[in-house]
Amino acid sequence: MGCVSITRTKGNIKRALSDALSLIGGLETYVRKGDKVMLKPNLNGTEGVTNIELVEGLIQMLLDLNVRDIMIAESAFGPAQFTDMFFKKNGYTDLADKYHIPLINLNHSEIVEAAVPEPLIIDKIKIAREAFDADRIINLPVMKVHYATAVTLALKNLKGLLVGDEKRRFHETGLDRAIVDLNSVIRPALHIVDGITCMEGMGPRGGDLFNLNLIIAGADPAEVDYTGIGIMDFTLDEVKHLKYYVESNKINLNGVEMLGEKISGVKRPFKKAALSTIVPEDCRIHDRDACSSCMNALLLSLQVMEKDVPKNLDIYLGTKVPFEEDVKGLKIGFGNCCPADPTFDKYIKGCPPYPFALGKALKPS
Numbered sequence: 001m002g003c004v005s006i007t008r009t010k011g012n013i014k015r016a017l018s019d020a021l022s023l024i025g026g027l028e029t030y031v032r033k034g035d036k037v038m039l040k041p042n043l044n045g046t047e048g049v050t051n052i053e054l055v056e057g058l059i060q061m062l063l064d065l066n067v068r069d070i071m072i073a074e075s076a077f078g079p080a081q082f083t084d085m086f087f088k089k090n091g092y093t094d095l096a097d098k099y100h101i102p103l104i105n106l107n108h109s110e111i112v113e114a115a116v117p118e119p120l121i122i123d124k125i126k127i128a129r130e131a132f133d134a135d136r137i138i139n140l141p142v143m144k145v146h147y148a149t150a151v152t153l154a155l156k157n158l159k160g161l162l163v164g165d166e167k168r169r170f171h172e173t174g175l176d177r178a179i180v181d182l183n184s185v186i187r188p189a190l191h192i193v194d195g196i197t198c199m200e201g202m203g204p205r206g207g208d209l210f211n212l213n214l215i216i217a218g219a220d221p222a223e224v225d226y227t228g229i230g231i232m233d234f235t236l237d238e239v240k241h242l243k244y245y246v247e248s249n250k251i252n253l254n255g256v257e258m259l260g261e262k263i264s265g266v267k268r269p270f271k272k273a274a275l276s277t278i279v280p281e282d283c284r285i286h287d288r289d290a291c292s293s294c295m296n297a298l299l300l301s302l303q304v305m306e307k308d309v310p311k312n313l314d315i316y317l318g319t320k321v322p323f324e325e326d327v328k329g330l331k332i333g334f335g336n337c338c339p340a341d342p343t344f345d346k347y348i349k350g351c352p353p354y355p356f357a358l359g360k361a362l363k364p365s
């Protein structure tokens with residue numbers, strides 16, 4: 001049985017990181033001199049991303065350990081150039097330059113098709129070559145609510161190692177089980193959750209940010225995530241990918257040793273994603289396992305339209321659209337995953353659709 005540490009940053013992130021790692025045996029327990037180390041932050045946007053001071057502190061600690069190579073790698077949602085933009089806007093381009101570290105946009109990576117041992121839903125997964133080149137991966141997720149997977153913490157953050165259309169396939173096949181399969185293939189040496197600036201409400205993009213000023217560290221992603229959801233006040237039943245992972249790996253979470261702060265002392269219930277706060281009452285969303293990008297794009301589209309949202313809409317997104325439904329409103333297909341149907345009044349293409357596309361399509365001619 002493993003251990004998980006929780007520390008408060010108290011205005012000094014590097015010190016809190018060092019304390020969090022010391023409590024679980026020190027960074028040298030997880031990384032050795034001469035290792036090639038991949039840092040996998042969450043850079044999926046321009047807010048709610050992994051704290052750069054935390055990553056810089058970790059780089060300095062790794063350099064003190066004389067690791068051979070350090071790289072920072074990520075593939076964010078959307079087209080490949082989004083990832084480059086997020087690198088730059090979040091300060092990671094400058095950080096990588098400062099320490100002469102490769103900053104890798106995994107959208108351009110060579111694909112390795114890895115077999116999943118005892119898969120739940122996917123036999124083979126297309127993963128970026130760099131994930132296999134690294135001796136150790138250090139996973140650096142941000143503590144956020146996620147409208148599709150309840151939360152995004154350590155297990156979910158590995159999705160940024162997927163290449164090509166694999167993210168979309170994950171959504172098509174069933175995201176929660178696919179996340180478990182990915183974590184059966186890629187097993188980072190260490191997980192450090194950035195609970196410094198967190199996101200609640202309509203995460204993982206566009207939700208409400210607030211400071212919790214915590215760092216959570218551990219070697220087992222289930223133990224780390226279980227600690228995270230305890231702080232966020234989610235149950236295991238609400239976080240399906242964690243539940244499936246715990247069940248399939250036969251993990252006993254009762255004996256996890258908690259070090260540093262106690263969950264009860266730092267618990268702060270997170271507001272859950274609530275579509276009702278954005279979607280007008282007479283706009284019905286038929287979500288058939290669409291990914292967060294599509295749902296967020298739709299919510300963003302509705303937000304930018306404000307009072308111009310027409311009355312009585314039926315919007316379909318995701319793959320499985322039951323065309324037999326007797327709908328009364330204007331019928332709209334949203335996103336490339338939504339199979340084109342002749343009964344749609346409008347079909348908004350895109351993966352995800354551009355935030356202004358819905359408003360444009362519904363503008364009275």
Ligand code: SF4
Nearest residue numbers: 291294335336337351
């Ligand atoms: S079309 Fe939408 S649901 Fe499908 S992969 Fe793209 S963003 Fe996700």
